[in-house]
Amino acid sequence: MKRGTVVLDAGHGGTEKIGGSSPNNATSPSGVKEKDVTLDLVRKTRDALRKLATDGKHEVHIFLTRDDDTNLGLSDRARLARQTDADLFLSIHCNASDAHNARGVETLIRPREHDNPNYDDDLALATTIQKAVFTAVQNRDPKTRDRRVKDQRLGVLNDAFLAKKTKACLVEVEFIDRADVDALLNTGPNATAVRTEIAEALAGALLASLGEG
Numbered sequence: 001m002k003r004g005t006v007v008l009d010a011g012h013g014g015t016e017k018i019g020g021s022s023p024n025n026a027t028s029p030s031g032v033k034e035k036d037v038t039l040d041l042v043r044k045t046r047d048a049l050r051k052l053a054t055d056g057k058h059e060v061h062i063f064l065t066r067d068d069d070t071n072l073g074l075s076d077r078a079r080l081a082r083q084t085d086a087d088l089f090l091s092i093h094c095n096a097s098d099a100h101n102a103r104g105v106e107t108l109i110r111p112r113e114h115d116n117p118n119y120d121d122d123l124a125l126a127t128t129i130q131k132a133v134f135t136a137v138q139n140r141d142p143k144t145r146d147r148r149v150k151d152q153r154l155g156v157l158n159d160a161f162l163a164k165k166t167k168a169c170l171v172e173v174e175f176i177d178r179a180d181v182d183a184l185l186n187t188g189p190n191a192t193a194v195r196t197e198i199a200e201a202l203a204g205a206l207l208a209s210l211g212e213g
């Protein structure tokens with residue numbers, strides 16, 4: 001059986017900037033906010049991971065940095081991983097670009113040279129997460145792109161606030177500032193199903209990244 005603790009972090013939230021975390025970043029053409037998509041994806045991922053754990057008789061403890069429309073500082077989000085002695089920390093975001101012309105899924109980890117002592121562990125988690133989400137999106141829309149795992153110096157992934165053992169990454173689930181992605185994830189007839197499939201893919205990747213208990 002698998003055993004472990006997972007922290008899920010829905011990017012952004014609320015109405016004010018707090019501790020380096022903006023209330024919202026990307027907004028879709030139809031007006032759907034990133035902060036609401038991330039919260040929904042986190043809840044769906046929690047539910048899918050609970051079901052996987054129950055069905056497979058695994059012992060998985062799941063914590064959410066937020067379960068409502070509030071904002072938390074970046075270090076406070078990471079600190080929940082230390083407080084819960086988490087094995088895995090996954091922050092979920094949606095992307096946007098200045099020209100509104102980018103597509104794809106990418107996963108970010110803190111660079112080795114910026115105080116990331118467990119870079120290789122983070123890279124292994126991020127690679128699994130990236131493959132899962134990209135495959136789930138690609139199944140519904142072949143126009144997506146695999147933007148791969150990238151290094152980025154993100155406060156929410158700072159090992160100074162995580163537990164020593166925590167593997168951490170941040171997934172950017174597509175660019176919601178595009179009309180085609182807006183339909184795919186928010187307004188189209190299959191939007192709820194697509195979100196659920198992404199969440200199930202995330203849950204599977206998280207469970208696979210936990211150790212045997």
Ligand SMILES: [Zn+2]
Nearest residue numbers: 011025093094
């Ligand atoms: Zn974001």
